[in-house]
Amino acid sequence: MIKIRDLVVILGDFKLEIPSLDIRDQEYLVVMGPSGVGKTVFLYTLAGFIKPIKGRILVNDVDITDTEPEERCFPIIPEEYCLFPHMTVYENIAFGLKFRGVNYDKANDKVREIANILEINNLLNRYPESLSAGEKQRVAIARALVVNPNVILLDEPLRNLDPRLHSKAREFLKNLHKKLRFTAIHVTHDIVEAITLGDRIAYMEKGKLLGVYEPHKFIESQYGKLYIEALKPVIKYLG
């Protein structure tokens, strides 16, 4: 379990405050809020790239607040996926294993196993530039999952996808999580993404965590109602 207590981050004029947040093992937590509220800052703080001025981050009761990003192993999947362009898909997925001293045979088995689960074994010899956005997303997820992370951090991973592929991608993520039960923190400003994917939804505004809800309770909350209100014309139009 990941516990966050009294976390405060200051970046220039911006202040991020997370008074208390627990992320359960194998949970898919969606962090939601309007653009510019500090969701990405929160992710990069968890990953260790931004140091908080106050507060603690604990993983299974071990304080990791001051540990370096590479020691935390909280892989990030940014919205543009950031696959290494000079490496094949295979080399991208194997990257984390290679530098962690995993021997070649074991690494090879793990890469092929995860590629099989994510249905990308036919892409292993290709370079990222030749992949579609959906394929890149799968490779980025495989690269993150193969290192047995404590948690994977997804920063608006569906943002670059064609809207027509959104539901397919959501379904894919949902099924993958059901199958592998990894812990994930997924940042988005999209209510549909949050409700369909999240085991729980952490809602942020103006740099502050305002509450954590089950999806159905979020819809009924004062914050959720605003989003549902915005969707009403579409629902009405569709009958």
Place this chain on the structure above:
Amino acid sequence: MNRVSAEKFLILLYGISSLAILLILLPIIALYLMGDPETFYKVLFQDPILSKEAWSALFLTFEISILSTIILLIIGIPIGYILARFDFRGKSILEAIIDIPLLTPHIIAGIMVISAFGRNGIVNRILMGRYFSVEDDVLGILLAMMFVSIPIMIDTIKVGFASVDRNLELVARSLGVSLHRVFLSITLPLSARSIIAGCVLSWARAVSEVGAILIVAYHPKTINVLIYEWYTTYGLKYAVTLSILLLSIFIVIFAAIWVIYKK
């Protein structure tokens, strides 16, 4: 009406561009037209004194300029990385200092090198009597070449490192890979083109240096000093011969690099 104006504007642009190209090509063509095959053969192969002087100056220039490039590469990578990736107090001052040799007249660059490392230079004064001087020495040529080409190497490498998406490095570190391994496996390979460009440009700058070298070390003679000497002693005909040789080597090397880059 608009279409006619656009066409006229394009003709004007092409006209001005053609003049610029002519300004570059005309002296090159003129140099080759001025070349005399007989003198060329005599200077480079027939006359034992002249040919020995020419070839040894050419090899010396290439040896020292390659050494200068290797040293600058070793220096340029860490400085370029620091400037591209970190913000710190005094960074813009450091960047301005690095670019000083670009703005310094070459004769003054030579005077500066002598002031630091010459017979009566600062270093000798600090050493208090222990003799150290780079005047008329290979080391002097090396220092003069390094001084004039260091900004090109650092700036080109810096631009290369800065052009690598920082998120790639963050993602790599978040996968549990240490900073120095991320540098070696992600940043460095993705900046390779800029690093190679930095090497080629700073090498070319080092080879072409003459002003600073004339002041620091007239002897042993580099190819440019020899061209200058032959021009003042024997006249244009002999200087043209050596110039054609050096320029042809440059063109072949740059053409080869261009073909490799294209591939």
